[in-house]
Amino acid sequence: MYSSKSQNERIAKMTLASVYPHYVSKVEKKGRTTVELLAVLVWLTGLSKKTIEEALTDQWTFQELFDRAMLPENSSMIKGSICGYKIEEITNPLVKQVRMLDKLVDELAKGKKLDQVLRKG
Secondary structure (H helix, E strand, O other): OOOOHHHHHHHHHOEHHHHHHHHHHHHHHOOOOHHHHHHHHHHHHOOOHHHHHHHHHOOOEHHHHHHHOOOOHHHHHOOOEEOOEEHHHOOOHHHHHHHHHHHHHHHHHOOOOHHHHOOOO
Protein backbone atom coordinates (compact mmCIF):
# COMPACT_ATOMS: atom_id res chain seq x y z
CA MET A 1 0.00 0.00 0.00
CA TYR A 2 1.31 3.39 -0.91
CA SER A 3 0.64 6.15 1.54
CA SER A 4 1.98 9.65 1.44
CA LYS A 5 4.46 11.00 3.92
CA SER A 6 1.88 13.50 5.15
CA GLN A 7 -0.68 10.74 5.70
CA ASN A 8 1.87 8.70 7.66
CA GLU A 9 2.76 11.74 9.77
CA ARG A 10 -0.90 12.47 10.45
CA ILE A 11 -1.46 8.93 11.73
CA ALA A 12 1.72 9.06 13.84
CA LYS A 13 0.56 12.30 15.52
CA MET A 14 -2.99 11.12 16.21
CA THR A 15 -3.58 10.32 19.85
CA LEU A 16 -5.05 7.09 21.09
CA ALA A 17 -7.36 9.19 23.28
CA SER A 18 -8.82 10.91 20.21
CA VAL A 19 -9.74 7.59 18.58
CA TYR A 20 -10.62 5.57 21.68
CA PRO A 21 -14.17 7.02 22.10
CA HIS A 22 -14.92 5.93 18.52
CA TYR A 23 -13.66 2.43 19.32
CA VAL A 24 -15.82 2.35 22.47
CA SER A 25 -18.89 3.53 20.58
CA LYS A 26 -18.33 0.98 17.83
CA VAL A 27 -17.99 -2.01 20.14
CA GLU A 28 -20.74 -0.97 22.58
CA LYS A 29 -23.25 -0.49 19.74
CA LYS A 30 -22.70 -4.17 18.96
CA GLY A 31 -23.08 -5.33 22.56
CA ARG A 32 -19.40 -5.67 23.39
CA THR A 33 -17.69 -4.10 26.40
CA THR A 34 -14.86 -1.70 27.12
CA VAL A 35 -13.26 -4.52 29.13
CA GLU A 36 -13.03 -6.55 25.90
CA LEU A 37 -11.72 -3.52 24.02
CA LEU A 38 -9.05 -2.99 26.65
CA ALA A 39 -8.12 -6.68 26.39
CA VAL A 40 -7.54 -6.17 22.66
CA LEU A 41 -5.32 -3.14 23.30
CA VAL A 42 -3.34 -4.95 26.00
CA TRP A 43 -2.87 -8.03 23.80
CA LEU A 44 -1.78 -6.15 20.67
CA THR A 45 0.59 -3.74 22.40
CA GLY A 46 1.91 -6.00 25.13
CA LEU A 47 1.40 -3.10 27.52
CA SER A 48 -0.40 -3.35 30.85
CA LYS A 49 -3.93 -2.10 31.46
CA LYS A 50 -2.44 0.62 33.67
CA THR A 51 -0.09 1.74 30.88
CA ILE A 52 -2.94 1.84 28.34
CA GLU A 53 -4.94 3.98 30.78
CA GLU A 54 -1.89 6.26 31.15
CA ALA A 55 -1.64 6.50 27.35
CA LEU A 56 -5.25 7.65 27.24
CA THR A 57 -4.88 10.14 30.10
CA ASP A 58 -1.57 11.55 28.92
CA GLN A 59 -2.66 11.82 25.27
CA TRP A 60 0.01 9.53 23.81
CA THR A 61 0.26 9.62 20.05
CA PHE A 62 0.09 6.38 18.11
CA GLN A 63 3.82 6.83 17.52
CA GLU A 64 4.46 6.97 21.28
CA LEU A 65 2.12 4.04 21.93
CA PHE A 66 3.63 1.71 19.35
CA ASP A 67 7.20 2.79 20.16
CA ARG A 68 6.58 1.25 23.61
CA ALA A 69 4.60 -1.72 22.33
CA MET A 70 5.79 -5.30 22.04
CA LEU A 71 3.50 -6.87 19.47
CA PRO A 72 2.79 -10.55 20.01
CA GLU A 73 4.44 -13.06 17.67
CA ASN A 74 1.12 -14.12 16.23
CA SER A 75 0.15 -10.55 15.31
CA SER A 76 1.27 -11.51 11.81
CA MET A 77 -1.97 -13.50 11.67
CA ILE A 78 -3.93 -10.23 11.52
CA LYS A 79 -4.82 -9.99 7.85
CA GLY A 80 -7.56 -8.67 5.66
CA SER A 81 -8.85 -5.31 4.58
CA ILE A 82 -9.45 -2.29 6.74
CA CYS A 83 -10.35 1.19 5.49
CA GLY A 84 -9.87 -0.09 1.94
CA TYR A 85 -6.30 -1.29 2.52
CA LYS A 86 -5.01 -4.84 2.85
CA ILE A 87 -3.05 -5.00 6.09
CA GLU A 88 -0.43 -7.34 4.65
CA GLU A 89 0.34 -4.80 1.88
CA ILE A 90 0.95 -1.81 4.17
CA THR A 91 4.66 -0.95 4.13
CA ASN A 92 4.89 1.71 6.86
CA PRO A 93 5.28 -0.21 10.16
CA LEU A 94 3.39 2.30 12.30
CA VAL A 95 0.50 2.63 9.86
CA LYS A 96 0.34 -1.17 9.68
CA GLN A 97 0.16 -1.45 13.48
CA VAL A 98 -2.60 1.17 13.71
CA ARG A 99 -4.57 -0.59 10.96
CA MET A 100 -4.07 -3.90 12.79
CA LEU A 101 -5.66 -2.31 15.84
CA ASP A 102 -8.52 -1.01 13.71
CA LYS A 103 -9.03 -4.51 12.28
CA LEU A 104 -9.16 -6.10 15.75
CA VAL A 105 -11.71 -3.52 16.92
CA ASP A 106 -13.81 -4.26 13.82
CA GLU A 107 -13.65 -7.98 14.47
CA LEU A 108 -14.69 -7.46 18.09
CA ALA A 109 -17.60 -5.26 17.02
CA LYS A 110 -18.68 -7.83 14.42
CA GLY A 111 -19.16 -10.42 17.13
CA LYS A 112 -16.06 -12.58 16.85
CA LYS A 113 -15.20 -14.40 20.04
CA LEU A 114 -12.45 -12.65 21.99
CA ASP A 115 -10.17 -15.69 21.69
CA GLN A 116 -10.49 -15.49 17.88
CA VAL A 117 -9.81 -11.74 17.86
CA LEU A 118 -6.70 -12.33 19.97
CA ARG A 119 -5.58 -15.12 17.61
CA LYS A 120 -5.64 -17.80 20.31
CA GLY A 121 -5.91 -21.42 19.29
